[in-house]
Each structure stands twice: as C-alpha cells, then as structure tokens.
Amino acid sequence: MPEDTPAETATARARIGAVALVDADVNALTDRAAMGLPDHYLPPRAERVRPVPDDLGAGPADLASRVEDGSLPLERRLAAGALLALHGDPRTPTLAPAMLDVPTGTAALGTEPSDVDELHRDSERFGVRRDWIAKECPRHHRHVPAFRVARYPVTNAEYAEFLTDTGEHELPSAWLYGRFHPAVANHPVYTVTPEAADRYAAWLAARTGRPFRLPTEPEWEYAAGGSSGTRYPWGAEWAEDHANTLETGLLGTTPVGAFPAGRSWCGAVDMAGNVEEYVSDRYQAYPGGELVHDDLFRRMGHYRIARGGAFNRFRDLARNQRRHGPYPRSLYAMGFRVAEDARGGS
Numbered sequence: 503m504p505e506d507t508p509a510e511t512a513t514a515r516a517r518i519g520a521v522a523l524v525d526a527d528v529n530a531l532t533d534r535a536a537m538g539l540p541d542h543y544l545p546p547r548a549e550r551v552r553p554v555p556d557d558l559g560a561g562p563a564d565l566a567s568r569v570e571d572g573s574l575p576l577e578r579r580l581a582a583g584a585l586l587a588l589h590g591d592p593r594t595p596t597l598a599p600a601m602l603d604v605p606t607g608t609a610a611l612g613t614e615p616s617d618v619d620e621l622h623r624d625s626e627r628f629g630v631r632r633d634w635i636a637k638e639c640p641r642h643h644r645h646v647p648a649f650r651v652a653r654y655p656v657t658n659a660e661y662a663e664f665l666t667d668t669g670e671h672e673l674p675s676a677w678l679y680g681r682f683h684p685a686v687a688n689h690p691v692y693t694v695t696p697e698a699a700d701r702y703a704a705w706l707a708a709r710t711g712r713p714f715r716l717p718t719e720p721e722w723e724y725a726a727g728g729s730s731g732t733r734y735p736w737g738a739e740w741a742e743d744h745a746n747t748l749e750t751g752l753l754g755t756t757p758v759g760a761f762p763a764g765r766s767w768c769g770a771v772d773m774a775g776n777v778e779e780y781v782s783d784r785y786q787a788y789p790g791g792e793l794v795h796d797d798l799f800r801r802m803g804h805y806r807i808a809r810g811g812a813f814n815r816f817r818d819l820a821r822n823q824r825r826h827g828p829y830p831r832s833l834y835a836m837g838f839r840v841a842e843d844a845r846g847g848s
Contacts, residue, residue, distance in 0.1 A: 583757025
C-alpha cells in the first residue's frame, strides 16, 4: 500500500482546526468538534506507515537510536518505534527508568500579566478563554532544589507491569477491553487518574527502594523551561515538528522520544505534546495572583494540575506555563512521568 503523498498529507492536516472555535464552549462540544475535525472520516497523518527493509532487520538498540534520530523523517521514526515496541523497548525498563539530573536553581515560573492579552489573541482560535491564561499569573521566581526527572513519560508497558504486580483495579480507560495493542507498548499511558499515578510512583518506590514520586509543579516547569522560563521546552517560538500536538495531524500517541527536537534543556522528551502529565500539586493561585474560578475549577474544585499538552489538543496547551487539569471527559489525555529527590541535592 503506498504512502500518502506530501500533498495529501498537507491537505489532511490543513483540515484540522478548520472549524472556528473562537468564543466556543469547548467543553460543550463533541470531542471531534473541539479538535477542529469534520464529521466525516479524516485520514490521520502516517495512517499507513511501513518500516523500510533496513528497519525490519534491525535489533532493539538500532531501532531505539532511529526513534530519536531527528535526521530521519517522522514516519520512519514512528515505524522504528512500532517495531521496537514488539521487540521490547530497552529505553524504558520499568524498575530502572532513565533519570536526568536537574541542578538546583532559581526558576522563572508563570506568565507576566502584561502578556495575557497577546497569548489570548494567539490561542483564542482554539477556543481558549482569557481566564485560562490568567491563572498562570503572575510571573515569579522560585528556588528549586536539585532533583531528578524521568527522561520519558511512563509507558503502557511499564504501567501494565504495575497493574500485574499489584492487582490494581483502575485500568486506563483508553485501553479497549482493558488492554493495549503490543505496537503501542512504548507509547505513554494515558487516561489514568492522578491517584493512580500516585500509586504507581509509590509502587515503583517500594519495588526499587528509591524515592520515586510525581514532580511538583515548579519542578515540572523548571525541567521544561529552565531558569529563564522559555515558552516551550526547546525555546521561545512554536515549532510544529517538535511536538505531537493536533497540528501534526497524527491523532494518536507516538513512541516516547519520537520528537527529539522537542527535548528540554535537561534532556527530558515529550514535555510538550503526546500526553498531558500530572504533577503532585493541586491548583492554587500563585503568590500574588488570583484564584481563577473557570469551568475546570467550578467542576473539579482544587483539581490536580497537569502540564504539557497532548496529541489531541492544539499547541496552546504545550506552552510550559499553561496550567491545566483532568476535566472528566475523553478529550483529556492524562499521563505522567516520575521524579525523585537528588542524592545529596540541596
């Protein structure tokens, strides 16, 4: 079966977001309408991805390298990732996750009130309301002690090991009939609750004797944006090929690390796009800020904060400063990554 031509791919992607969402109540729309998708079937980008012959003969180490090789086309990286999932991905051993050292520092967190109008103008086409951005205010600085953060979000295969070992009854709702396809074993798990994410981290800590936990909200934003607090993990400007958001036209999760150009300053990948990531904090106003009673707060109260955007949401959620949470509907693709205290850190 032939691959989509560049023209076909561009046409399909151009139709995403064609529906104007300005002033729309996104949470009152169907999932497809909120994603800017038409009522009819829209073939996603990479629907018919196939590995090249060289990939078929490659071992796990070579495939792992290709998944994160930014010189390769995205479709080639995705094909390598699918084969790697079937082999067993050596990058994501459940009991020894790849951890990155984040040095102590002063993080610039949040958004300047003077930037809210500009950010709203840029994102209102996606149905974003001004008060959703206002809860990022004010810009402030916070000392962040050294810690370690996982290079990758937790994958389906890792989460399945936790479920098998514990007998946990709460299964990800994205797993049809309580299982995932083997070809997405190395994709991030999503549609889990924050309490389940906490239990995973506690289980991992108990199994390994290491202080695993979810990152705090300041830790997450610092790991994503550094001391200067960049808008995106890679810098100040949006780049569509750096993250798996709706703009890519994939309409599904991708193997962890398949967007290597989007890695943050500390080496963490997928902090923008793929799935949203819970932190350990609940929503509160920032120091000197206002507690925003938006639709999420009215529905959920002091909800658990999630960061980073997802494959089924537009780029506005992929900004490092964007504060979000688990509104109870399938459009919210909630996953997580783990962190731990630095040994001897301060």
